[in-house]
Amino acid sequence: MRPAEFLTKLRHRSPFQVASAALRFARGYVVSCLSFERRALVSVRGRLRIMRRDGTISVGDMTDLWPGVKLSCRGSGGVDRARIRIGRNCSIGDRTEIHAGRLVDIGHGAIIAWDCVIMDRDYHSTDNGPELVRPVTIGNGVWIGCRAMVLKGVTIGEGAVVAAGAVVTKDVAPFTLVAGNPARAVKRVAGWRKGRPSLTISRKT
Numbered sequence: 001m002r003p004a005e006f007l008t009k010l011r012h013r014s015p016f017q018v019a020s021a022a023l024r025f026a027r028g029y030v031v032s033c034l035s036f037e038r039r040a041l042v043s044v045r046g047r048l049r050i051m052r053r054d055g056t057i058s059v060g061d062m063t064d065l066w067p068g069v070k071l072s073c074r075g076s077g078g079v080d081r082a083r084i085r086i087g088r089n090c091s092i093g094d095r096t097e098i099h100a101g102r103l104v105d106i107g108h109g110a111i112i113a114w115d116c117v118i119m120d121r122d123y124h125s126t127d128n129g130p131e132l133v134r135p136v137t138i139g140n141g142v143w144i145g146c147r148a149m150v151l152k153g154v155t156i157g158e159g160a161v162v163a164a165g166a167v168v169t170k171d172v173a174p175f176t177l178v179a180g181n182p183a184r185a186v187k188r189v190a191g192w193r194k195g196r197p198s199l200t201i202s203r204k205t
């Protein structure tokens with residue numbers, strides 16, 4: 001959704017809803033000036049936890065950060081800077097954590113539900129060697145269900161869907177639903193876009 005479309009949408013909202021949206025975006029704008037790489041029209045709801053050292057965070061316009069989101073972006077100095085890039089029009093759900101030691105790149109229009117964890121690092125190593133850090137890329141229009149985890153080195157293709165509770169350890173092809181631990185491909189999906197409406201109630205037999 002572009003800022004102009006958003007303003008049109010607000011016309012149908014109550015004064016309270018308009019005021020609270022204004023507050024969210026005002027907060028987001030200040031946060032983006034203080035903590036992000038560039039200024040943006042971001043909606044910040046509730047508490048936002050940012051841990052940043054040797055790293056940069058950028059968040060695109062009209063992205064919604066729900067309460068308790070944690071962005072941990074910690075490089076190891078010098079050229080090894082860390083980056084978190086979140087595109088335009090995304091939604092990052094309550095208490096979701098994103099940990100970058102090098103790069104977590106989330107495309108435009110991605111929706112990440114609550115209590116998810118996305119990390120390009122392990123923080124420790126299984127053999128006492130150096131910690132492995134491998135970039136994570138999440139494509140445009142990806143939908144990640146609640147309590148899912150995406151681990152280091154994974155690329156999730158455009159329009160893919162990650163089912164609730166999945167643990168993604170391998171790449172996911174575009175427009176594919178994956179589920180389970182470790183996540184496996186279940187079926188092809190048509191792709192999901194923010195703002196696509198409708199609730200279908202079906203009773204499976």
Ligand SMILES: CC(C)(COP(=O)(O)OP(=O)(O)OC[C@H]1O[C@@H](n2cnc3c(N)ncnc32)[C@H](O)[C@@H]1OP(=O)(O)O)[C@@H](O)C(=O)NCCC(=O)NCCS
Pocket residue numbers: 111112113114144145146161162163164165166177179180186
């Ligand atoms: C991703 C999701 C929407 C897919 O729904 P769907 O297209 O109706 O898929 P289906 O229910 O037909 O499931 C297809 C198969 O995947 C399996 N599956 C679905 N979700 C699963 C899950 N979370 N974990 C493990 N397996 C799962 C089903 O058992 C089914 O297996 P089968 O073919 O052997 O019977 C749904 O599984 C899901 O995770 N919903 C939660 C979404 C969410 O977290 N929303 C938060 C707000 S953003």
